[in-house]
Amino acid sequence: MSPGIHANHGKEPMSPPKKAGGKKKTGRKTASSPRKRPAKSKATRGKAARRPPGRLRRLLGRGLRLGLLLAGLGLGLLIPWLFWLDHLVTSEFEGRKWDLPSRVYARPLELYEGLALDPLGLERELSAAGYRRVDRAEREGTWSGSGGRYEIFRRAFRFDDGPQQALKIRLELGGGQVTGLSSPVGGGALGLVRLDPAEIASIYPLHDEDRTLVALADVPELLLTGLQSVEDRNFKHHHGVDPRGIARAAWANLRAGGAVQGGSTLTQQLVKNYYLSNERTLPRKVNEALMALILEWRYDKAEILEAYLNEVFLGQQGSHAIHGFGRASQYYFGLPLEQIEPHQVALLVGMVKGASLYHPRRNPERAKARRNQVLDSFAETGLLSAQQASAYKARPLDVTPDAGFSGNRYPAFLDLVRDQLQRDYKEADLRSEGLRIFTTLAPSEQAAAEEAVRQGMRDLAARGLPAELQAALVLAAVDTGEVRALVGDRDPAARGFNRALNARRQVGSVIKPLVYLAALEHPERFSWLSRVEDEPISLRQADGSLWSPENYDRRSHGEVSLLEALAQSYNQATVRLGMNVGLPAFTGKLEQLGVDRTIPEVPATLLGAVELTPLEVAQVYQSLAAGGFSVPLRAVTAVQTPRGDALARYPLRLRPLERRDAVAVLNYGLTQVVETGTAKALPGLLGSQATIAGKTGTTNDRRDSWFVGYTRDRLGVAWVGLDDNRPAGVTGSNAALHVWARLFRGLPLNPVSLDLPEGAGWSWVDPVDGSLSDEACDGAVQMPFVAGSEPTANSRCLARREGEEESFWSRFLDRD
Amino acid sequence: MTVTEHRNSSPRILQLPSLALLGAALLLGACASQTPAPIEERDAVDQQVRTPAKEQSAGVQVYPLKNPAVKELTEQADQAEARGDLDQAAVLLERALRIQPRDPELLQHMAEVQLQRGQYEQALNFATRSHDIGPRVGELCARNWRTMSLAQERLGEPRAAGQAMDRAEQCMVTRPQGL
Numbered sequence: 001m002s003p004g005i006h007a008n009h010g011k012e013p014m015s016p017p018k019k020a021g022g023k024k025k026t027g028r029k030t031a032s033s034p035r036k037r038p039a040k041s042k043a044t045r046g047k048a049a050r051r052p053p054g055r056l057r058r059l060l061g062r063g064l065r066l067g068l069l070l071a072g073l074g075l076g077l078l079i080p081w082l083f084w085l086d087h088l089v090t091s092e093f094e095g096r097k098w099d100l101p102s103r104v105y106a107r108p109l110e111l112y113e114g115l116a117l118d119p120l121g122l123e124r125e126l127s128a129a130g131y132r133r134v135d136r137a138e139r140e141g142t143w144s145g146s147g148g149r150y151e152i153f154r155r156a157f158r159f160d161d162g163p164q165q166a167l168k169i170r171l172e173l174g175g176g177q178v179t180g181l182s183s184p185v186g187g188g189a190l191g192l193v194r195l196d197p198a199e200i201a202s203i204y205p206l207h208d209e210d211r212t213l214v215a216l217a218d219v220p221e222l223l224l225t226g227l228q229s230v231e232d233r234n235f236k237h238h239h240g241v242d243p244r245g246i247a248r249a250a251w252a253n254l255r256a257g258g259a260v261q262g263g264s265t266l267t268q269q270l271v272k273n274y275y276l277s278n279e280r281t282l283p284r285k286v287n288e289a290l291m292a293l294i295l296e297w298r299y300d301k302a303e304i305l306e307a308y309l310n311e312v313f314l315g316q317q318g319s320h321a322i323h324g325f326g327r328a329s330q331y332y333f334g335l336p337l338e339q340i341e342p343h344q345v346a347l348l349v350g351m352v353k354g355a356s357l358y359h360p361r362r363n364p365e366r367a368k369a370r371r372n373q374v375l376d377s378f379a380e381t382g383l384l385s386a387q388q389a390s391a392y393k394a395r396p397l398d399v400t401p402d403a404g405f406s407g408n409r410y411p412a413f414l415d416l417v418r419d420q421l422q423r424d425y426k427e428a429d430l431r432s433e434g435l436r437i438f439t440t441l442a443p444s445e446q447a448a449a450e451e452a453v454r455q456g457m458r459d460l461a462a463r464g465l466p467a468e469l470q471a472a473l474v475l476a477a478v479d480t481g482e483v484r485a486l487v488g489d490r491d492p493a494a495r496g497f498n499r500a501l502n503a504r505r506q507v508g509s510v511i512k513p514l515v516y517l518a519a520l521e522h523p524e525r526f527s528w529l530s531r532v533e534d535e536p537i538s539l540r541q542a543d544g545s546l547w548s549p550e551n552y553d554r555r556s557h558g559e560v561s562l563l564e565a566l567a568q569s570y571n572q573a574t575v576r577l578g579m580n581v582g583l584p585a586f587t588g589k590l591e592q593l594g595v596d597r598t599i600p601e602v603p604a605t606l607l608g609a610v611e612l613t614p615l616e617v618a619q620v621y622q623s624l625a626a627g628g629f630s631v632p633l634r635a636v637t638a639v640q641t642p643r644g645d646a647l648a649r650y651p652l653r654l655r656p657l658e659r660r661d662a663v664a665v666l667n668y669g670l671t672q673v674v675e676t677g678t679a680k681a682l683p684g685l686l687g688s689q690a691t692i693a694g695k696t697g698t699t700n701d702r703r704d705s706w707f708v709g710y711t712r713d714r715l716g717v718a719w720v721g722l723d724d725n726r727p728a729g730v731t732g733s734n735a736a737l738h739v740w741a742r743l744f745r746g747l748p749l750n751p752v753s754l755d756l757p758e759g760a761g762w763s764w765v766d767p768v769d770g771s772l773s774d775e776a777c778d779g780a781v782q783m784p785f786v787a788g789s790e791p792t793a794n795s796r797c798l799a800r801r802e803g804e805e806e807s808f809w810s811r812f813l814d815r816d
Numbered sequence: 817m818t819v820t821e822h823r824n825s826s827p828r829i830l831q832l833p834s835l836a837l838l839g840a841a842l843l844l845g846a847c848a849s850q851t852p853a854p855i856e857e858r859d860a861v862d863q864q865v866r867t868p869a870k871e872q873s874a875g876v877q878v879y880p881l882k883n884p885a886v887k888e889l890t891e892q893a894d895q896a897e898a899r900g901d902l903d904q905a906a907v908l909l910e911r912a913l914r915i916q917p918r919d920p921e922l923l924q925h926m927a928e929v930q931l932q933r934g935q936y937e938q939a940l941n942f943a944t945r946s947h948d949i950g951p952r953v954g955e956l957c958a959r960n961w962r963t964m965s966l967a968q969e970r971l972g973e974p975r976a977a978g979q980a981m982d983r984a985e986q987c988m989v990t991r992p993q994g995l
Contacts, residue, residue, distance in 0.1 A: 110885060110911070110914070110915060112883065112884055112885030112915070113884055113885075114883060114884075115885075115915075160907070161904060161907045161908065161911075162904075191884040191885055191887065191888040192884065192885035192888045192889065477914070477917075478917070479913070479917030479918065480913065480914060480917060482914075627948060627949070628948075629941070629945055629948075649907070651906065651910065651938075652910050652913065653938060653941075654938065654941040654942060654944075654945055655941065656941055656944050656945070660948060712918075713917070753918065753949075755949055757947075757948035757949070758947070758948070758952065
């Protein structure tokens, strides 16, 4: 039947070369026999014509009968053939017409007085949401202003909790926060303004394919008219095939001395794109024409044009074909189709003729010549004035140098969105087209995270660490578990292996806090002041060998407090404590904190011989940072059908841990890691003294570098290492800590909350001898204790003061 | 012919929209999002949590100044609650909690809405969170424990419910440590 897939001898492939191993539509190849029929009949007729003339009459009669027979036969074949073509092209057309991707939205920015926001953050949010900066914000989706005073014209938007009107607002920023929010009309103060969210991607939730489909209504006028003027001037009037167009194109080409215009109608080109072949045989052309006629008969022009705009092949990005103007606009200009300018429209229109020949990044010269030819044609047909055309011809191509930013800008985060959709939704629901997916991504924080990884990796290379170091970064809201940013590669725009989600790496000392948590849950035995030996220890392992962990500095530190042991990350002390508390208590903690893997009960796990992904590490620490209220980390908050019905919501669900008193006390210990311990470089790197909790992690032979840290409202996990797990020369404090600090330097640093729940309280103690003390005593510090774990002995200072007090009262009472 | 799903976006055939599937999805979605609140739970929150806690505290109350955004959202949540749209109330409170996740009043409000929605475990957990970081004295404390008590009762834990009610009584009597 159809145009089979043949070797491609055409001048320029309309369609991409198929990827090896990709499925071919072998079903289509089979029916090539009908095509032979006309050829055979021609041969027969030819033979008949060479008979001698004497029998001419009889033969003519016979020929006529034969002709009629053949015509009947042909018609008999043609009709089912047409039905077959109709079936083919219609199912293809319908299949794609409905294949709208799901739109993915970032979390909307909620503006209110007191919100931490600086001008850079605001600009990043607005630009991600496609707001254009103008002199006066007079249209929806624009903003103006600078230096702390802005006007923003918010677009109307349908949220998961209802529609919201367009609104013009006035915003003031100062000192890193919103200082004023009002309506320019009347000037009344506004309590809360929610901006429409950035549309961060269009995806097919069930498979990894990107398209950026456009609706006819959103396509710039010049593209619609310009495309027709160049490719198919008679589009509005023909029925799928345009003989006049062919003639006109031939004439134009003759005049121009080369191929300027094509003779195929847009409908024919659309059919050609469906069948991925560039064969230029006559039967193929006939089939194409027939299918074009069928499409025109079945669908109206607008439907056909829309399908064309989304289908036409406009380039190749690695193994991905760029189909459609929407996607091409993202790929070449990094802009939505609505926002490109006339010279960019002209480039895309010109590329229809040959997407690789006129590829603006590979063949800029040729692409420019072609673009200018198209601009001339625009002028010639009156779409642009001659003046405009020559002005645009002077413009550069204006393509982005880097194709990496094309399409979906947040590949790592979208992996997480896909994972969670597939985990939490029914497949049938995800098949519905055009879902609206609301996510937790904060564009400004994502931008900061990407910047932190790029810069951080540059810094590390400059310090002589391996150039191929890899990195991952997770940023989440502490209390809601909403993932605000995710980076899974040293090049944040890269697709492929997502280390934040999929790299299972040894976690090293990052695990240690759980040993201390297990201990603090026994207030009758342990507090931060309890002593533990940091001395060599040997433990027999399952295989009979001895395991003798050493400290990072290869020294033992004698008797230390638990607080010191955690802050300095002493291995020997931690192993002794862990064995004292018991391995099951420790591995049980991991389970409680959301690690969904079997953890071997062997001593080496106490020092982090456990492989977890950065996201899993973030989950464990979320529970701690939120005071023992565990919530699953999530990237999706709601999914809607195109009509606005909710598919399901991911509501905020809390799971309280039982011993939140111990968690709160542990949090204090983690602030000491930053204040005096292995992460004490952090305040310097951040340029802030804000109280921050965190833990460094390094694995054997410096293969992995971890830092996990949190403020009151943000939790960040940074990992640095090599993909092949070779020693990388990295430690928690020399690599990951720097990446983390780069990120948090750009975020508000709200000090960690050290509020204690019931069952824990603050006491003044003397940390040197571990006794109760008093605020007025030298060297006394205030420290949290799980009730019942406070020291009982009074410090000398406290005893003296109490003595003094007593004597004061006794003197007072003895006065008379 | 099967639906092909691979990266170079070759044509997929036979992706006819399945209206039946879509319909089913819509129906299911509708079912999932609507858990009609039993009327008695709405009364229970008023009569057994809010009113007695208020009477009990007799004005012993200090609230920190509210963020204007949170104020606006809680007012909208109150309106949604009043017209019986508890799902919407929960969504609005969640928005408010995104802005001020550690506002004990807000957390308690959410607990009460969850109770009315019949989400007893979440009611318990939000009230617990509110108590953990709240004043642990006065009206809010009483609402915390009364909510926990009701939730425990509904979860079939009468002993825990009784203990929680005792704690509600103590909110006015003793001042826990640290205050």
